[in-house]
Amino acid sequence: MAxxxxxACPCFDAVMTADRRSRLRACHLYLVASVPEAADPSDPxxxxxxxxxxSVRGGAGAVQLRAKQASTDQRCRLVALARQRLGPxxxxxxxxxxxxxRCDDADGLHLGREDAERLGQQYFEPxxxxxxxxxxxxxxLFASTERRPEADGPAQPDLGTLLGGLGPAGCASPGSDxxxxxxxxxxxxxxxxxxxxxxxxxxxxxxxxxRRALSGLADHVGFGAMAVSGTKPDxxxxxxxxxRSCGRRxxxxxxxxxxxxxxRTLGRVLDANLDRAAVGAALMDAEDPWALASELxxxxxxxxxxxxxxxxxAGA
Numbered sequence: 001m002a003x004x005x006x007x008a009c010p011c012f013d014a015v016m017t018a019d020r021r022s023r024l025r026a027c028h029l030y031l032v033a034s035v036p037e038a039a040d041p042s043d044p045x046x047x048x049x050x051x052x053x054x055s056v057r058g059g060a061g062a063v064q065l066r067a068k069q070a071s072t073d074q075r076c077r078l079v080a081l082a083r084q085r086l087g088p089x090x091x092x093x094x095x096x097x098x099x100x101x102r103c104d105d106a107d108g109l110h111l112g113r114e115d116a117e118r119l120g121q122q123y124f125e126p127x128x129x130x131x132x133x134x135x136x137x138x139x140x141l142f143a144s145t146e147r148r149p150e151a152d153g154p155a156q157p158d159l160g161t162l163l164g165g166l167g168p169a170g171c172a173s174p175g176s177d178x179x180x181x182x183x184x185x186x187x188x189x190x191x192x193x194x195x196x197x198x199x200x201x202x203x204x205x206x207x208x209x210x211r212r213a214l215s216g217l218a219d220h221v222g223f224g225a226m227a228v229s230g231t232k233p234d235x236x237x238x239x240x241x242x243x244r245s246c247g248r249r250x251x252x253x254x255x256x257x258x259x260x261x262x263x264r265t266l267g268r269v270l271d272a273n274l275d276r277a278a279v280g281a282a283l284m285d286a287e288d289p290w291a292l293a294s295e296l297x298x299x300x301x302x303x304x305x306x307x308x309x310x311x312x313x314a315g316a
Contacts, residue, residue, distance in 0.1 A: 020107050020199050021219055023091060027061030028300045029293060030256050032095075032280035034066040034231060035078070041070030042077035048284070049085060055283045058293025062091035064110050064278070075100035093201065098134075098193045108199025109190055110222070116202055117179050120186030130193070135185065137192030141217060180212055187216025203258075205238050207246050210253070222278055225259025226268055230281055235259055244272040263292065266299055275300050 033052050035044045052063060063086065065078055075097050082092055083105040093108045094101040098119065101109035111119065122128050123135040183202070191200055201220045204210050213221050223243055225235035238257070247255055254276060257269045262282035269277050277300060279293075286292045 020091060020197065023089075024062060024199060024220055024254055027091070027254075028276050029055075029058075029060045029297050030062040030064065030258075030276070030278040031055045031060040031283055031293075032064045032066055032258070032278055033284060034068075034280060035070070037069055040074075041067035042074040043081065044078070051284045051286070051289045052082075053085065054289040055293045056086055056090050058290040059297030060090070060279075060283070060293055062093060062107075064093040064095055066095040066280075068095075070097075072097055072099045076103040076105075079103055079105045091199065093199060098190050101190075101194060101198065106198070108201065109194060110201045110203075111186060111190055112203050113179075113183060116183040116186035116190070116216075118186065119189050120182035120184065123185055123189050131189050134192035135189040138188030138190070138217065139192075141191055141196060142188060142215070145217065180209070184212045184216045187213065187218055191217040201256075205236060206242050207249060210246055210250055210255075214250075214253070220254040220256065222256050222258035224257055224261075224278075226257050227260025227262075227265045229260040232259060240268055240272060243268075243274070247272055247274045263295060266296060270299065270303055 031052065033048070033055075035041050035048065039045050039048065056063065063082065065075065065082060067075055067078060070078065075094055079092050079094060079100065080103070086092070091107045092105060093110050094103075094106050095110050096112055096115040098109055098111075100106065119131065122131040125131075128135075187200065187202060194200055199220065200216075200218045201222060202213050202216070202218050204213055204221045204223050205225075210221055210223075223246065224238050225232060226238060228235065228237070238259075243257060255274065256276045256278040257272070257274060258278035258280075261269065261277045261279045266277060277296065279296060283289050283292055283296075
């Protein structure tokens with residue numbers, strides 16, 4: 001399949017000056033771009049850039065830069081280079097490094113479960129450093145955040161109701177030994193460090209974890225894993241019924257099914273009536289990343305709508 005001239009993907013139809021959350025809500029395909037461990041994380045090899053750039057041309061509107069062996073300085077150089085090569089429209093998300101996500105060229109941060117928990121634990125250490133200040137800022141932002149409804153419609157409870165019983169800040173309290181509470185506090189630390197305008201995402205696999213992500217002031221989540229992947233071969237697989245329920249219940253929150261998503265497993269996303277997905281190795285290792293990204297985007301938008309229409313007709 002020949003790649004046509006470079007074009008703007010549908011994710012980029014949002015006005016250039018629109019805020020990051022509006023641009024994220026307009027995106028359907030989120031690329032997870034892992035830098036090879038043997039490569040210089042601040043300047044990946046040409047084949048890596050070829051896959052990233054082709055995926056963006058094919059429709060990926062957000063790119064998570066995943067460089068697990070890199071230092072913060074290297075990640076800052078990587079995101080600056082990505083901004084130079086990919087332009088101002090694509091959202092650039094840093095994986096698991098709050099300080100790097102504070103760099104000017106980064107649009108936000110993704111925290112996995114363990115990294116969020118570690119960040120939350122640092123808040124309660126005897127000498128927490130900047131984490132104490134950021135955590136306090138996150139708590140202030142939580143206190144001032146308008147309680148948004150979980151989904152469209154007046155019958156839906158507001159966020160404050162949904163978070164009932166999770167404590168005064170919605171999650172951790174000093175001395176908490178709960179990993180879930182520490183993860184939630186880690187998100188609040190991250191939100192305080194990022195400020196109110198940058199994106200914050202985290203990994204989830206059920207409604208309870210999404211509630212705590214909201215309590216930690218995350219504005220989008222990954223939900224998975226959808227299938228076993230090379231990056232996380234031991235990942236716990238998500239319940240497809242839970243995915244469908246969460247997609248309906250948290251309709252205003254961008255939920256990106258993640259983990260082993262490819263052209264074969266995308267059907268599980270569509271069966272859940274969702275129109276977003278995060279894709280990693282399938283695109284990065286594809287012979288033609290542009291063609292695959294274009295196919296995935298088409299299926300996420302047009303096929304999902306067609307299935308929804310069929311479901312509606314069947315229920316009529």
